[in-house]
Amino acid sequence: MTAEGLTRRQIEGLYDAAGTYRVQADPLSRIALASDAGFYRLIPRAVVRPADLDSIKKLFAFCRREALPLTFRAAGTSLSGQAVTDGILVDLSRGWTGISVESGGGLVRLQPGVIGGFANRVLSTYCRRIGPDPASIDACMIGGILANNASGMCCGVAENAYHTLHSMRFLLPDGSEFDSGAPDAARRFKEEAPRVAEGLIELRARILAQPRLRERIRDKYKLKNTMGYSLNAFLDYEAPHEILSHLLVGSEGTLAFIAEAVLDTLPAYPFKYTGLLVFKDIPTACGAIESLKTAGARAVEIMDRASLRSVQDLPGAVEDLRHLPADAAALLVEFQCGGRGELEDARRTADRTAGRLPLLLPARFTDDPDEQAALWTLRKGLYPSVGAMRPSGATALIEDVLFPPERLAEAVTGLQDLFRRHGFDEAIIFGHARDGNLHFVLTPSFGSEDDIGRYARFMDDLAALVVHRYDGALKAEHGTGRNMAPFLETEWGKTARDLMADLKSLIDPDGILNPGVILNDDPEAHIRHLKSFPKVEEVVDRCTECGFCERQCPSRRLTLTPRQRIVVRRELARLEGNGGGPGLKASLDKAFEYDGLDTCAADGLCALACPVGIDTGALVKHLRAVDTSALGRWTAGFLSRHFAASERALRTAVRLARVLSAAAGPRALAAAAKGAEILFRRRFPKWHAAIPGAAPGRLPEAEHEKPEAVYFPSCLSRTLGSAPPGGPPLTLAESMLVLAERAGVGLRIPPDSPGHCCGMPFHSKGYTDASREILSRTVSMLWSWSDGGRLPVVVDASSCAYSLKSAEPQLEEEALARWRDLTFLDGIEFVHDVLLPLLTLEPLQTSVAVHPNCAARKQGLEGKLESVARCCARDVIIPWNLECCATAGDRGLLFPELSESALRPELEELSDLGPDACYSTNLTCEMGLGRASGRRWLSWLYLVERASRPLRGDARSES
Numbered sequence: 001m002t003a004e005g006l007t008r009r010q011i012e013g014l015y016d017a018a019g020t021y022r023v024q025a026d027p028l029s030r031i032a033l034a035s036d037a038g039f040y041r042l043i044p045r046a047v048v049r050p051a052d053l054d055s056i057k058k059l060f061a062f063c064r065r066e067a068l069p070l071t072f073r074a075a076g077t078s079l080s081g082q083a084v085t086d087g088i089l090v091d092l093s094r095g096w097t098g099i100s101v102e103s104g105g106g107l108v109r110l111q112p113g114v115i116g117g118f119a120n121r122v123l124s125t126y127c128r129r130i131g132p133d134p135a136s137i138d139a140c141m142i143g144g145i146l147a148n149n150a151s152g153m154c155c156g157v158a159e160n161a162y163h164t165l166h167s168m169r170f171l172l173p174d175g176s177e178f179d180s181g182a183p184d185a186a187r188r189f190k191e192e193a194p195r196v197a198e199g200l201i202e203l204r205a206r207i208l209a210q211p212r213l214r215e216r217i218r219d220k221y222k223l224k225n226t227m228g229y230s231l232n233a234f235l236d237y238e239a240p241h242e243i244l245s246h247l248l249v250g251s252e253g254t255l256a257f258i259a260e261a262v263l264d265t266l267p268a269y270p271f272k273y274t275g276l277l278v279f280k281d282i283p284t285a286c287g288a289i290e291s292l293k294t295a296g297a298r299a300v301e302i303m304d305r306a307s308l309r310s311v312q313d314l315p316g317a318v319e320d321l322r323h324l325p326a327d328a329a330a331l332l333v334e335f336q337c338g339g340r341g342e343l344e345d346a347r348r349t350a351d352r353t354a355g356r357l358p359l360l361l362p363a364r365f366t367d368d369p370d371e372q373a374a375l376w377t378l379r380k381g382l383y384p385s386v387g388a389m390r391p392s393g394a395t396a397l398i399e400d401v402l403f404p405p406e407r408l409a410e411a412v413t414g415l416q417d418l419f420r421r422h423g424f425d426e427a428i429i430f431g432h433a434r435d436g437n438l439h440f441v442l443t444p445s446f447g448s449e450d451d452i453g454r455y456a457r458f459m460d461d462l463a464a465l466v467v468h469r470y471d472g473a474l475k476a477e478h479g480t481g482r483n484m485a486p487f488l489e490t491e492w493g494k495t496a497r498d499l500m501a502d503l504k505s506l507i508d509p510d511g512i513l514n515p516g517v518i519l520n521d522d523p524e525a526h527i528r529h530l531k532s533f534p535k536v537e538e539v540v541d542r543c544t545e546c547g548f549c550e551r552q553c554p555s556r557r558l559t560l561t562p563r564q565r566i567v568v569r570r571e572l573a574r575l576e577g578n579g580g581g582p583g584l585k586a587s588l589d590k591a592f593e594y595d596g597l598d599t600c601a602a603d604g605l606c607a608l609a610c611p612v613g614i615d616t617g618a619l620v621k622h623l624r625a626v627d628t629s630a631l632g633r634w635t636a637g638f639l640s641r642h643f644a645a646s647e648r649a650l651r652t653a654v655r656l657a658r659v660l661s662a663a664a665g666p667r668a669l670a671a672a673a674k675g676a677e678i679l680f681r682r683r684f685p686k687w688h689a690a691i692p693g694a695a696p697g698r699l700p701e702a703e704h705e706k707p708e709a710v711y712f713p714s715c716l717s718r719t720l721g722s723a724p725p726g727g728p729p730l731t732l733a734e735s736m737l738v739l740a741e742r743a744g745v746g747l748r749i750p751p752d753s754p755g756h757c758c759g760m761p762f763h764s765k766g767y768t769d770a771s772r773e774i775l776s777r778t779v780s781m782l783w784s785w786s787d788g789g790r791l792p793v794v795v796d797a798s799s800c801a802y803s804l805k806s807a808e809p810q811l812e813e814e815a816l817a818r819w820r821d822l823t824f825l826d827g828i829e830f831v832h833d834v835l836l837p838l839l840t841l842e843p844l845q846t847s848v849a850v851h852p853n854c855a856a857r858k859q860g861l862e863g864k865l866e867s868v869a870r871c872c873a874r875d876v877i878i879p880w881n882l883e884c885c886a887t888a889g890d891r892g893l894l895f896p897e898l899s900e901s902a903l904r905p906e907l908e909e910l911s912d913l914g915p916d917a918c919y920s921t922n923l924t925c926e927m928g929l930g931r932a933s934g935r936r937w938l939s940w941l942y943l944v945e946r947a948s949r950p951l952r953g954d955a956r957s958e959s
Helices: 008-018 027-032 053-066 116-126 142-147 185-192 194-208 211-220 240-247 282-287 289-295 305-311 319-323 340-355 369-380 382-388 405-421 449-469 481-492 494-507 562-578 582-598 605-609 616-627 630-641 643-664 666-680 715-720 732-743 768-785 798-805 813-821 827-838 854-858 862-872 896-913 923-933 940-947
Strands: 046-048 070-073 088-091 099-102 107-110 165-171 177-179 257-264 271-279 299-304 329-337 364-366 397-402 428-432 437-442 709-712 793-795 824-826 844-851 873-877 917-920 937-939
Touching: 008 046, 008 053, 027 046, 027 562, 027 582, 053 070, 053 088, 053 165, 053 257, 099 116, 107 116, 116 142, 142 257, 165 240, 177 185, 185 194, 185 240, 194 211, 194 240, 194 494, 211 494, 271 282, 271 340, 271 369, 282 289, 282 299, 282 329, 282 405, 289 299, 289 329, 289 340, 289 405, 299 305, 299 405, 305 319, 305 329, 305 382, 305 428, 329 340, 329 369, 340 364, 364 369, 369 382, 382 428, 382 437, 397 449, 405 428, 405 437, 405 449, 449 481, 481 494, 562 582, 562 616, 582 616, 605 616, 605 854, 630 643, 630 768, 643 666, 643 715, 709 732, 709 768, 715 732, 715 923, 732 827, 732 940, 768 813, 793 798, 793 827, 798 824, 798 827, 798 854, 824 827, 827 862, 827 940, 844 862, 844 896, 844 940, 854 862, 862 873, 862 940, 896 923, 917 923, 917 940, 923 937, 937 940
Parallel strands: 046 088, 070 088, 709 793, 793 824, 844 873, 844 917, 917 937
Antiparallel strands: 099 107, 107 257, 165 177, 165 257, 271 329, 271 364, 299 329, 299 428, 397 437, 428 437
């Protein structure tokens, strides 16, 4: 099927430019990327994911030849419609992740697909960081950070992307490639791009010849301002290549492609003192800002009462927030320090300063990282939280403006009056008070012409308020975007606007790059292509499409992300609601089976990144349940009622498969599975060498006289927990018992454990009744085995432990009451908290890689696992690129391409580091990691067992 507006010849041209498998013109791929985090929606004609600069050069040539617009998209967290297009969308999110630290940490070289927070984690080993610190830093990518000249809570103007740019490699629309950091950059640019070089010099001369414009530019950029192009580059630099490289910062992809940037890094501040200060009203809060700035606070974030109300029920919120008066306001304040001595000074200064302020409640300062993270989660979650509370069908809209800091109090009052006058009573105000930079969130409905007209009138009045009354900036850090493009001349005047238009014509004479963004001659451009939010399944209906979830998704480089799954569900709802496009709906439904359902690991990590905890995996499980057949439900119920027999059958099947694999080779078995798939038109598990052998048919006996805990071996360890080759003949269950014995802790394994399960294998496939049945039966038995909950229950598989801990929604009546009596301990918790202090450990003289699986991370146990590992090995590697392995029970056996895609960055990193041994926290995860890496992965329990063996005077060098 050809994309709307593209001929077969044009699609073939895209194939020639980027490669066939890197071009997607099917409806699902295009619709999935029709939205970014903003409130505009445009369906691209094709999505292209180029691998290298040569492909982008060819794309530029193709788009110039065909007169097609082209837009670059990195993380798609842009809030003003910069990352959507009805032309060719170039998606960089699946690659372009090169990063290297240079000059001893003083510089960092970054490609546009690197996530900002990841760059900071890499730099943390040098005690350095990048300057920009947007609230979305753990989701947004360097391409967007540069394209929007991102700033944030603390960086102000001096530390933004523009001022920390060291050099840049970029590609002009004519295909010319330049590196502004090259020794001969000035000469090459003038010789190879003479027209552009001369044009930039001429534009600079025009500015210098107009003193009023020159001073206007200087004044505008003393404060935050991202409205239009970065005209200060013409005053800050003389060489054309330097002018252009800095003009590209904040250009929103309208001038060139930024292939790589080198940024100056800044000192990290590992010690922080963070507090929430509550005041009776906005003016009083604003009156405290200067005192806090003078005291040295690096962050001063203001939140009005409506903002606080939107997050007062989130985890970590202070109880007093629920009882504040209607006009109250708060400042989130943070002092950041390089050492403990500075921290003590900051503590005294902060406490003394706060003591002189007219606070409504006592100041709440903390240096506890967890408490600080909770406070910042409230602040960073304001936009998604308000969006989640919007009426069904309404839009979530955020904008950012700037006022002179000394006039902030009256400006906030003016904004609030504006909201009331236009009927936006739900609006909230928050932002970077230290810089005079305010964000506001509205939840308008765009369902009628009257609604759209009301918004248009509001925008006219907003421009008058910000520009004419306060001489502020209509955009402070989110980029001009589609919403403010019609007001560019309002803020800058005709002379400057014309100069920006001439700049665009000079660099991009064919107008192919992101047209309509920054410069737009349509005075109503901001009220066109508005996004609607049709009602979808309740579990995800609150989603604002911010994109924070995407970095956690194991399928994001293969098919869809959580946000994209929701976007497609909304498109299906639109089609259902308007009765149009039955062919399109059928096409989307069919494609969604694989892209949306089959390749979702349903690991729930997206909920950890989502500010409002939306678990798209729960949506997928619900949709799988809807799709189950009567026969499938009957079969699942039968297996759940005869689970002990199912375990025996699985052990027999594994033994048989190993025999066949030894005789014919694992590839022959995998080929047989593929043949069966073709014959029966359904997926079958693929055998591979990393699948462990079957466990013994009987569990080890463990009936301690005075047990301190019940050990419930998971069904995984009961079936596949065989002893690894080359080590002691201990199964996984035996290893746990040996560790407890060495620590002098009594464990009891119930002899009738076989046949019981947490229900996860059924629940993840959508067989909710079978899952509930076996889970309820298991909980009742655990209650009995643990003496009515007196003894804690230890589970050796993190996924099973998490499943049991979070089982409450699936239980009813007696089973629920018994579940509430039980205490579940992941094996990591049990070893770290109970056994480790009692064990004698001698670290192995090896380096080990440890992969905390998604269930361990959802329980917050990665720190304890790392602590245990560091007691057991000389060097411990926790990959920077740690991701879900996407094995997801049998998902990795059915769809091995999912695990391969998810694990590629992590395994490439580990390949470079070369650990001696590799460990994880779940058998299926170890299988997936082993298959994708081609090396053996074991349970972390074997590492502890090895390090805790009675000393024999050896060097303890084995892994």
